[in-house]
Structure formats: C-alpha cells, structure tokens
Amino acid sequence: MTESSQTKNLLKDHVIIDKAIEPNAGWRDLPIGAVIPKGGTSRQFTTGDWRTIRPVWSPEKCIHCHRCWLYCPDMCWVSEDKKIQGVDLTNCKGCGICANVCPTKVHAIEMHPEDTKTEHTAGED
Ligand code: SF4
Numbered sequence: 742m743t744e745s746s747q748t749k750n751l752l753k754d755h756v757i758i759d760k761a762i763e764p765n766a767g768w769r770d771l772p773i774g775a776v777i778p779k780g781g782t783s784r785q786f787t788t789g790d791w792r793t794i795r796p797v798w799s800p801e802k803c804i805h806c807h808r809c810w811l812y813c814p815d816m817c818w819v820s821e822d823k824k825i826q827g828v829d830l831t832n833c834k835g836c837g838i839c840a841n842v843c844p845t846k847v848h849a850i851e852m853h854p855e856d857t858k859t860e861h862t863a864g865e866d
Pocket residue numbers: 795796812813814815816817818828832833834835836837838839840
C-alpha cells in the first residue's frame with residue numbers, strides 16, 4: 742500500500758468514526774478505543790459524569806502551594822492572583838490525584854462520595 746492510499750484509507754475511517762461521535766450515541770456507536778479522530782473531541786464529553794467521588798477543598802487549610810493545580814490532569818483547579826479559588830468539577834473524574842499531592846500536614850482536600858452535598862466546589866450540580 743502506498744503512503745497516499747494509506748492516508749486516504751485513514752481519512753475515510755476517520756470520517757466514519759466521526760459520524761459515530763454524537764451526543765446521543767450509545768455504546769455500540771462508540772469508535773474503536775485509543776483512536777482520536779480529530780482534535781478537540783474532549784469538548785463533546787463531560788468527563789465529570791464518570792465521577793463517583795469528588796474533591797472537597799478547605800480554603801481555611803489551603804496554603805496555595807498550587808500542587809493540586811499543577812498535577813490535576815483535567816485542569817480543574819481555579820487560580821486567580823496566585824490563590825486557589827476552588828475546583829470546577831465539570832471535567833473532574835474523581836481520580837484523587839489532587840488530594841494525594843496536597844501536602845500531608847495541610848490536608849486541604851478530601852475525597853467525598855459523589856452523593857454527599859459539599860461546599861467549596863463549583864462548576865456543576
Ligand atoms: S480528583 Fe482528579 S480530576 Fe478531579 S480535581 Fe482532583 S486531580 Fe483533578
């Protein structure tokens with residue numbers, strides 16, 4: 742197979758996959774795993790829907806070291822004027838990394854079950 746026919750086949754596959762990615766698609770419509778058909782597809786999915794536990798932030802304890810902000814894989818922590826303002830849970834998957842990297846002596850983030858009503862979170866619910 743030549744390089745150009747490989748490219749054409751790849752593009753054809755991506756067009757087919759792309760049509761399957763619609764907001765109401767069921768699991769049978771999902772594309773093959775690990776295939777990213779185009780950039781920006783993460784905007785079509787609110788990954789916070791997956792969450793079963795959520796980070797709960799204590800502003801009284803926080804020393805604004807920004808470790809949570811730095812290590813969160815979904816950029817959920819909101820910072821303004823070098824101060825953490827809270828966490829936007831829209832894309833938070835509840836991985837708990839922020840709670841793990843928060844300094845042990847500070848312990849400003851706790852992971853709570855999703856069905857527990859909590860303060861100091863923002864972005865949904
Ligand atoms: S639980 Fe994970 S995704 Fe959610 S804010 Fe913490 S580090 Fe980010």
